[in-house]
Amino acid sequence: MSLRPTTEGSRRGFLGLALAASAGFAALPRAAWALQAAGRPAAASKKLFVWKSLHAKAWAAIGQGGNTLVVTDAGKTLLIDTKMPVFGAILRREAESTVGKLTMVLNTHHHADHTGGNHAFTKDLPLLSHKKAEPRIAGQIDRYIAGIKSAVGDMTKAQPAERELVADDFKKLHDRMADLHVKDFAPTQTFEDGHELSVGGLKLKLHHFGAGHTDNDAVVHAPSLNLIHTGDLLFHKTYPYIDRAGGATTVGWRASLRKIIELCDDKTIIVPGHGEVCSKAALSEQIEYFDRMCEFVAKQIKDGKSREDVANMNPEPYDTYNNAWIRPITLRGIYEELSEKK
Numbered sequence: 001m002s003l004r005p006t007t008e009g010s011r012r013g014f015l016g017l018a019l020a021a022s023a024g025f026a027a028l029p030r031a032a033w034a035l036q037a038a039g040r041p042a043a044a045s046k047k048l049f050v051w052k053s054l055h056a057k058a059w060a061a062i063g064q065g066g067n068t069l070v071v072t073d074a075g076k077t078l079l080i081d082t083k084m085p086v087f088g089a090i091l092r093r094e095a096e097s098t099v100g101k102l103t104m105v106l107n108t109h110h111h112a113d114h115t116g117g118n119h120a121f122t123k124d125l126p127l128l129s130h131k132k133a134e135p136r137i138a139g140q141i142d143r144y145i146a147g148i149k150s151a152v153g154d155m156t157k158a159q160p161a162e163r164e165l166v167a168d169d170f171k172k173l174h175d176r177m178a179d180l181h182v183k184d185f186a187p188t189q190t191f192e193d194g195h196e197l198s199v200g201g202l203k204l205k206l207h208h209f210g211a212g213h214t215d216n217d218a219v220v221h222a223p224s225l226n227l228i229h230t231g232d233l234l235f236h237k238t239y240p241y242i243d244r245a246g247g248a249t250t251v252g253w254r255a256s257l258r259k260i261i262e263l264c265d266d267k268t269i270i271v272p273g274h275g276e277v278c279s280k281a282a283l284s285e286q287i288e289y290f291d292r293m294c295e296f297v298a299k300q301i302k303d304g305k306s307r308e309d310v311a312n313m314n315p316e317p318y319d320t321y322n323n324a325w326i327r328p329i330t331l332r333g334i335y336e337e338l339s340e341k342k
């Protein structure tokens with residue numbers, strides 16, 4: 001996803017194709033590539049990610065996996081979500097050059113487009129996740145490795161300026177792939193339902209509202225900044241990835257979204273898991289999406305349509321959402337969930 005409007009977000013760069021294919025989870029690429037193609041020279045910025053200032057104490061890096069948020073206060077800095085495995089070292093370097101030394105890392109859930117870069121942080125920093133993320137992260141080391149291989153393999157398809165930004169880091173990681181183990185990705189601390197965290201003088205609240213997008217979703221709320229990172233409970237203007245094996249339920253998902261809305265006022269800054277930084281209205285739109293799609297799929301089931309019939313449909317008014325490759329996955333997920341209830 002890019003910081004540009006939706007037309008950019010629907011395109012996928014060389015990395016995106018490989019990452020999405022190998023990952024099997026929501027890999028939403030094309031951030032920096034799109035911006036460079038739009039006329040921002042890579043050499044001028046020397047940064048892969050666009051670091052968007054949300055507040056004097058908060059920055060977001062959108063896309064190339066899940067959205068990253070950094071919050072800082074009084075010499076302490078927390079980074080939330082580490083993107084795809086190949087981006088770990090780049091993300092850390094750019095975050096630290098933007099904000100200063102990091103002191104802590106947090107994953108909003110186990111999906112590898114949010115935890116893949118963990119290996120660049122775990123050697124010297126505490127890493128937090130929900131307790132149920134821990135075994136899931138431990139069980140997907142092959143997925144991390146596959147993501148590295150495919151991204152490196154696809155570098156030949158990149159434009160020279162794109163390649164220049166990532167080549168050294170990709171190669172270094174590829175060379176040490178055999179040395180990567182579960183401990184390099186695993187959280188060092190876990191929490192369960194509700195937890196408070198201090199970043200300098202900032203108090204953050206970590207909420208887990210039950211299974212929604214996965215069974216280990218964490219919502220990070222910084223009340224004094226009026227800022228929330230929703231993790232993948234919000235896919236803004238993008239098809240929501242339903243991972244039933246990971247604990248997804250659209251009923252729980254909507255319940256979690258309603259809880260997040262309770263934390264918001266009209267000025268709350270929302271960092272979604274994927275898509276652009278937005279506001280409270282996007283949370284209601286996500287609930288409405290599920291309401292309407294559940295209604296739509298229930299009708300198709302009643303009319304005798306098969307799961308694959310439904311997966312191939314493109315119902316309005318959401319037919320222009322970004323990342324169309326996720327749409328069949330979303331519709332299959334809803335079909336299975338509704339079929340189970342019978």
Ligand SMILES: [Zn+2]
Nearest residue numbers: 026109111232
């Ligand atoms: Zn996810």
